[in-house]
Amino acid sequence: MTEMDEPELTNSRLGSLEYDPAPESTAIAHFRPSYGIFIDGRFTDPSSHEQFVSLNPANEEVLATVAQSSREDVDRAVASARHAYDTVWSRTSGPERAKYLFRIARLIQERARELAVVETLDNGKPIRESRDVDVPLSAAHFFYYAGWADKLGYAGFGPDPRPIGVAGQIIPWNFPLLMAAWKLAPALAAGNTCVLKPAETTSLSALLLAEILQQADLPPGVVNIITGDGASGAALVDHPGVDKIAFTGSTEVGRLIQQRVAPSQKRLTLELGGKGANIVFDDAPIDEMIEGIIDGIFFNQGHVCCAGSRLLVQESIADEVLRRLVRRMEQLRVGDPMDKNTDVGAINSAAQLARIRELSSFGESEGATRYTSSCMLPDKGYWFAPTVFANVSQSHRIAREEIFGPVLSVLTFRTPEEAVVKANNTNYGLACGVWSEKGSRTLWVAQRLRAGVIWANTYNKFDPSSPFGGVRESGFGREGGRHGLEAYLDV
Amino acid sequence: MSEPRLDVRKTYKLLINGAFPRSESGRSYKVFTQSGEFLANVAQGSRKDLRDAVLAARGVQAKWWASSAYNRGQVIYRLAEMAESRRDELAVHVGAAEGLRAPEAFASVARAIDRIVWYAGWTDKITQVYGGANPVAGPFFNFSLPTPSGVVAVLASQESSLEGFVDAVLAPIAAGNTVVALASELRPTPAVLLGEMSATSDFPAGVLNIITGVTSELAPTLASHEEIDGIDLAGVGVDQASELNVIAAGSIKRVFRPRQNDTDPTRRLRAFIETSTVWHTIGQ
Numbered sequence: 001m002t003e004m005d006e007p008e009l010t011n012s013r014l015g016s017l018e019y020d021p022a023p024e025s026t027a028i029a030h031f032r033p034s035y036g037i038f039i040d041g042r043f044t045d046p047s048s049h050e051q052f053v054s055l056n057p058a059n060e061e062v063l064a065t066v067a068q069s070s071r072e073d074v075d076r077a078v079a080s081a082r083h084a085y086d087t088v089w090s091r092t093s094g095p096e097r098a099k100y101l102f103r104i105a106r107l108i109q110e111r112a113r114e115l116a117v118v119e120t121l122d123n124g125k126p127i128r129e130s131r132d133v134d135v136p137l138s139a140a141h142f143f144y145y146a147g148w149a150d151k152l153g154y155a156g157f158g159p160d161p162r163p164i165g166v167a168g169q170i171i172p173w174n175f176p177l178l179m180a181a182w183k184l185a186p187a188l189a190a191g192n193t194c195v196l197k198p199a200e201t202t203s204l205s206a207l208l209l210a211e212i213l214q215q216a217d218l219p220p221g222v223v224n225i226i227t228g229d230g231a232s233g234a235a236l237v238d239h240p241g242v243d244k245i246a247f248t249g250s251t252e253v254g255r256l257i258q259q260r261v262a263p264s265q266k267r268l269t270l271e272l273g274g275k276g277a278n279i280v281f282d283d284a285p286i287d288e289m290i291e292g293i294i295d296g297i298f299f300n301q302g303h304v305c306c307a308g309s310r311l312l313v314q315e316s317i318a319d320e321v322l323r324r325l326v327r328r329m330e331q332l333r334v335g336d337p338m339d340k341n342t343d344v345g346a347i348n349s350a351a352q353l354a355r356i357r358e359l360s361s362f363g364e365s366e367g368a369t370r371y372t373s374s375c376m377l378p379d380k381g382y383w384f385a386p387t388v389f390a391n392v393s394q395s396h397r398i399a400r401e402e403i404f405g406p407v408l409s410v411l412t413f414r415t416p417e418e419a420v421v422k423a424n425n426t427n428y429g430l431a432c433g434v435w436s437e438k439g440s441r442t443l444w445v446a447q448r449l450r451a452g453v454i455w456a457n458t459y460n461k462f463d464p465s466s467p468f469g470g471v472r473e474s475g476f477g478r479e480g481g482r483h484g485l486e487a488y489l490d491v
Numbered sequence: 492m493s494e495p496r497l498d499v500r501k502t503y504k505l506l507i508n509g510a511f512p513r514s515e516s517g518r519s520y521k522v523f524t525q526s527g528e529f530l531a532n533v534a535q536g537s538r539k540d541l542r543d544a545v546l547a548a549r550g551v552q553a554k555w556w557a558s559s560a561y562n563r564g565q566v567i568y569r570l571a572e573m574a575e576s577r578r579d580e581l582a583v584h585v586g587a588a589e590g591l592r593a594p595e596a597f598a599s600v601a602r603a604i605d606r607i608v609w610y611a612g613w614t615d616k617i618t619q620v621y622g623g624a625n626p627v628a629g630p631f632f633n634f635s636l637p638t639p640s641g642v643v644a645v646l647a648s649q650e651s652s653l654e655g656f657v658d659a660v661l662a663p664i665a666a667g668n669t670v671v672a673l674a675s676e677l678r679p680t681p682a683v684l685l686g687e688m689s690a691t692s693d694f695p696a697g698v699l700n701i702i703t704g705v706t707s708e709l710a711p712t713l714a715s716h717e718e719i720d721g722i723d724l725a726g727v728g729v730d731q732a733s734e735l736n737v738i739a740a741g742s743i744k745r746v747f748r749p750r751q752n753d754t755d756p757t758r759r760l761r762a763f764i765e766t767s768t769v770w771h772t773i774g775q
Contacts, residue, residue: 450641455770456770456771461631
């Protein structure tokens with residue numbers, strides 16, 4: 001770094017410039033006061049009539065109440081899926097299945113603004129992200145897999161690969177609609193029927209998707225959506241009528257699911273946690289790289305399984321990178337998720353906020369240096385200011401455990417070999433980033449990283465044609481691309 | 492009349508890291524032919540032997556994967572050459588272990604050797620068959636590469652002493668994994684012979700490790716070992732497979748349970764392959 005640009009860097013006032021509020025209207029989102037579960041093409045009351053609230057995490061206001069599904073409800077949903085599989089979906093030809101999926105993709109595009117608003121209200125993520133990432137990618141996923149439905153014989157799994165049957169799908173709260181699309185689209189294309197369980201805190205976009213499936217005239221029972229907490233998910237995992245479980249969530253819960261499924265013949269794919277290393281070499285283009293690091297950890301409040309939560313910086317540029325990073329972090333706009341200028345929204349739940357606070361407190365007590373954005377946080381709702389820890393060592397808890405929040409740990413290295421060793425020093429293996437202008441070095445590093453996804457000079461990019469998923473304790477199976485079909489075919 | 496020559500009998504040992512030790516436990520157990528005649532004393536491997544083998548397999552895995560696919564194919568083909576020249580010996584052992592008459596035993600050995608050749612040809616095809624470029628919407632070159640899971644534990648078939656063993660160990664090895672294999676408990680000698688042949692086939696030490704011993708004693712150690720990434724449960728029954736599967740879940744292992752009368756020989760090959768996807772920016 002050069003000494004002379006230092007005052008400019010540290011004294012920049014860019015981050016404190018006032019922007020007028022630019023809120024997206026919430027008028028387009030119409031919530032019912034309470035929601036039933038979606039079985040056999042209709043919303044029905046849960047057997048227990050038990051409901052729980054779904055909050056807007058940005059202000060703690062109740063958006064609607066959602067049904068708590070019991071074992072009986074799971075039973076009904078699985079029976080509905082089985083019936084639809086036997087009588088309708090397994091007899092629906094590939095070209096016809098394809099057209100249903102194309103329809104769903106189009107309907108998502110038609111109702112994109114509404115979906116984005118619902119997602120942001122229920123999840124707390126910035127409207128800019130739900131509008132530009134979650135919803136368009138969800139539509140793209142259905143569009144992509146629609147085209148596979150009548151071409152399965154060309155996917156490399158033999159001339160006539162068969163579906164598995166009834167798929168139980170359990171998804172997390174960080175990308176509620178997108179994860180539903182990642183699960184449903186390949187499953188339906190391959191000819192399976194589904195029982196989907198959204199996360200407890202973020203059911204509303206999935207329930208809106210149920211309305212879209214009705215509009216698409218998808219045959220009743222082909223997709224069933226049951227809401228509820230972990231108990232509902234466990235009932236789905238244990239249900240003998242389910243042929244396949246697909247789970248996205250924490251490694252802790254994934255391990256339990258693998259154990260519960262183990263004695264059965266059920267197929268299983270797991271997309272679990274991560275502690276992604278973002279490796280920065282001293283020849284990387286610094287402006288792009290700083291943006292990439294910021295995007296890698298603060299995108300979606302860091303509620304990203306593949307977040308670049310461990311920054312590995314080459315020692316020669318460590319001081320400059322840290323200084324620029326802290327300055328850039330100061331400029332992030334934290335607050336009202338409905339404001340189109342917001343960069344970082346609300347933490348999804350009180351429980352997640354407590355976990356982020358707890359793990360971050362270990363950062364300081366174990367000797368790392370803390371930099372926290374001085375942004376003003378709203379009084380109501382769940383908020384955590386973007387935070388960077390420097391002087392982190394590999395044994396620190398904040399370098400080992402998945403925080404799943406806007407908290408970055410910075411470590412240093414000298415040689416490419418050391419970078420690879422440190423990046424692989426984890427039981428996880430989901431994603432890594434490599435920043436360098438030297439292609440041969442990037443590929444050398446990429447070859448040695450134990451990770452399912454490697455982003456070179458970019459980070460947190462997703463595409464329906466690109467397989468996503470982990471190695472080691474980040475799970476197994478892929479979502480996206482030709483590879484994603486394998487998870488839903490009997491091959 | 493010259494006196495009849497006394498034959499020189501072999502000690503059947505473990506294969507760990509390219510060496511042939513007895514079990515560190517000092518234990519051995521008796522192995523019989525299918526018709527009940529004494530065949531040999533075979534080393535009874537211990538949990539410590541397994542851990543040593545895992546250490547060796549882990550240590551050499553990156554090197555095995557880093558060698559060229561062409562080279563890996565030649566090493567595996569070399570094993571077929573070694574096996575071909577010792578066909579008679581293999582057939583005697585397969586016949587004795589499985590109770591086969593000579594023509595059947597020779598046929599089984601022939602199929603096993605042909606299977607080795609088949610896997611030799613896979614090493615440099617896997618990347619193209621299971622990988623590819625992905626047409627993402629954006630200025631990126633995006634490609635998916637099949638990569639090995641890492642270290643794979645094989646509980647080899649109890650019945651098919653050579654054919655089953657060959658299939659279970661060479662599928663992961665061809666894909667770039669290294670292997671710790673538990674041979675058939677009651678029919679271990681063909682696997683031991685194959686291990687001896689591998690030592691003269693340019694396999695780097697530790698790529699293939701073979702332990703003989705009691706399956707029920709050793710299998711849980713393999714299923715729970717944190718440095719093992721995947722496990723093939725061919726050699727255990729349904730109940731024990733379920734138990735081991737539960738243990739394996741503790742470290743999110745990839746678990747392969749063979750299907751009955753499976754007609755797809757690529758299933759085992761695909762079982763211990765990961766897909767690693769690289770995004771690289773495109774720009775001036």
